[in-house]
Amino acid sequence: MLDRTEREAVEEAMHSIIGRMEGFLYRCRNDRDYSMIFMAGDVARLTGHPAQAFTGAEHRSYSAQTHPEDLERVYAAVDAALAAQGNWNVDYRILRPDGSDVWVREIGGGVFRGDELLYLEGVVVDSDLSRRAELRNVEMLEAISEKSRLLLKSTVPIVNVLRTLRILAINARLEAGRAGPMGASFGFVANEVSRLAEETATLAEAIATITGQLNRLVESG
Template identity: 45%
Template sequence: MKHDGVSVSTVGPVVHHDERLDALLSITGRMDGYLYRCRNDASYTMLYISDGIFTVSGYRPSDFIHNAVRDYVSAIHPDDLPSVYAAVDAALEARRNWNVDYRIVPRAGEPLWVREIGGGVWDKAGELEFLEGFVVDISDRKVVEDLNAQLVLDLKIANEELSAQKREIEVAKQQSDHSANHDALTDLPNRRAFHNEIRSVVTRCGATGEAAGLLFIDLDRFKEVNDTLGHEAGDALLQRVSSQLRSILRSADFVARLGGDEFAFLFSADTELARQKAVRVAERILERLRIKVPTPNGAIQVGCTVGVAMYPAEAGDSEALIALADRLMYIGKKSGRNRLVTASEMAPQQPSSRPRLRKTA
């Protein structure tokens, strides 16, 4: 479209009716709208416009013919005019029809929405003669469409808010689950998580034929650190111990803080190798947890005592395994501390069973 006021092509006297107009009038006559034929200039100078324009806008058709009183562009809402120009220009360039919604500013009342479907008419030489089309009032439909669009938007926002709330709930649940199953000071699994894990490991080993090893670990001289330096120093020591125990873990192993200065190390392995691994891990723990804690009166040599019990060779279920590891650890504490204690090859419940003590250098 040329917007310089010069039409691409003009026509002679206004043709009020011809076969094309009659065909279009038969369609638009049944609609709340109007038919038009205009020049392709900046003001869309009307050559013909049907009586429906009066019903829609309150303006008489004669007002627009050759811009007698006003041009058609003046009836288009100024905010919508750029999109109208763009739609018409793009369609003419592609030699196709345009379909564009915009607002008409009526003689009285609020702007109302219309939908225009139009196209260019070219002569045999390929020159553009004029534009023609029809415009229908879609105000009621537009209200419904806008309501639907707003409803879709509201639903989208509501879904996004709901999704965000679900994510927050899931995060809160995960945090709650984590807190319920982990020690707040060291972030190691706690006693509750340990009991769940050992039941699971023993059940799995019972099904696969593997062995499970349980090491009960109790720090030596931890109370001295607390009494001498205070609970903050004791907490720092527990965090350091936890870090050392984590460094020994394989991906399939499990370590937990049972409370106070007691920890548990749980693993599963092939039956023939499990006992060797248990002793090897216990010796590594004894070595890693030999920690000197400086005090004003000299260093406190912290260590640990480890009770080592095996399933199924020495205990028939998870509860028996826990009880045995705890008893062996207690025996080690009574026997001088800083050592690992294992049961004999015989079942610990039998009178002939004697714990085997091993003290580190």
């Protein structure tokens, strides 16, 4: 049992720690609104509303602040964790009154008395910068992968055409040989075409190989 001085020291430490958070602590009911009982920290900056709007007479729904595209994922994460009496860890966007949104990460769990669920509680932290950077990286990798697939697709017919050109050059040399001295100049041209086809085909095949390796690397993450 803490005496008054110790309790005051603990409360002071908690206020100091919460004041440094880029997020907030909460305790709420297990309903679809996640009706808040307690909130402390950077609530106003992240949600656009003071904590009192959620915990006071207004009873603002916290789940209504969650982006509609993310809400079902939040429900699923919370419900699964409660069923296992474990913790959830989920990223989602909070909608602000000005129409903007901010990515947050929530880590929480249920407060149980035996098998009876009393409350939900946890911490919500600002993850906007890191999450948006992560999404940009994913988009960039997807774009690189798509360009690689297109390049690989374009390289294959080029290689096939060059192979055909080499065959035609071989046939042209044979015809030039049959023509004797009259076909000498034609034979020289055929040899040059064959040489260029060989070099270009080698380069195209190398590009196709590198592109395929790049595509596999991107897809593997």
